Amino acid sequence: MRTSLSIWSMTALFAAAIVAAWAWFYVGVTPPEKTFVLKTRETLPGYRFTAVPIGEQAIETLATTNLVNGQFEAADHQRFTVFAADWEAKGSKQMSVLGHTPEICWVGAGFQLTSLGEPPFMEVPFGPEKLALECRVFRTPDQRSIEMVVWCSLVSGQPLEEGFRFQPKRDQSSRNQLDQASNARTRGMNSLVKAMVQRQPGDGTKQFVRFSTPVSGDWKIAYQRLEQFAGQWLDLEVQRSRPAGGG
Numbered sequence: 001m002r003t004s005l006s007i008w009s010m011t012a013l014f015a016a017a018i019v020a021a022w023a024w025f026y027v028g029v030t031p032p033e034k035t036f037v038l039k040t041r042e043t044l045p046g047y048r049f050t051a052v053p054i055g056e057q058a059i060e061t062l063a064t065t066n067l068v069n070g071q072f073e074a075a076d077h078q079r080f081t082v083f084a085a086d087w088e089a090k091g092s093k094q095m096s097v098l099g100h101t102p103e104i105c106w107v108g109a110g111f112q113l114t115s116l117g118e119p120p121f122m123e124v125p126f127g128p129e130k131l132a133l134e135c136r137v138f139r140t141p142d143q144r145s146i147e148m149v150v151w152c153s154l155v156s157g158q159p160l161e162e163g164f165r166f167q168p169k170r171d172q173s174s175r176n177q178l179d180q181a182s183n184a185r186t187r188g189m190n191s192l193v194k195a196m197v198q199r200q201p202g203d204g205t206k207q208f209v210r211f212s213t214p215v216s217g218d219w220k221i222a223y224q225r226l227e228q229f230a231g232q233w234l235d236l237e238v239q240r241s242r243p244a245g246g247g
Helices: 004-024 056-062 096-100 102-108 176-198 219-233
Strands: 033-041 047-049 067-074 079-087 113-116 121-127 130-140 145-153 208-216 234-240
Touching: 004 047, 033 079, 033 145, 067 102, 067 208, 079 219, 102 113, 102 145, 113 219, 121 219, 121 234, 145 219, 208 219, 219 234
Parallel strands: none
Antiparallel strands: 033 234, 047 067, 067 079, 079 208, 113 130, 121 130, 130 145, 145 208
């Protein structure tokens, strides 16, 4: 009898926790005034775009086929590597976009996070709106070149404000897989805490865009090139919420 009572008590507590968690995100929460959708362009004046195929295993890991992957090259041989992915609400894994940031994926592929004095964010204007993009610098696995990369994650139409940056590893012998796993855990926990504190409900839609260019000489030149390229390659669509009771 006591065993049955304990089981029912535990079941009730578990159900109450689920209901409370759902209510925290959805009951009495005011929807955001506006949400954002990023659009990419495959043709840019003065650039030649070359699509780079993505392997089946990578597509399975990404869990979406709404992908853009390739390079834009200008007449003066300036090169921009781009990647974009969309996850629809009905088929996406909650917060799976967190696993595809350069601080996780690139580190796992052998890139080394470094710093040249660049700011951690790049504010890109889109008309009256501004979007803050993450900015980092990596050494390639062969240590022969440096790449500056900029990216942005949108979750349910809202920028994912990660609020911190990983520090470059001083120990050259540190293993990339351990760094990758550590970065993934830290980023995931940080985003979960932010979502809980700010009561951010999710509809399951996610977007991720990334673009990069080589750094040769002054990092500020690469930064300016990426800033200009962002305005050419990306378009920001703003969707405003209807006021309560509006038609």
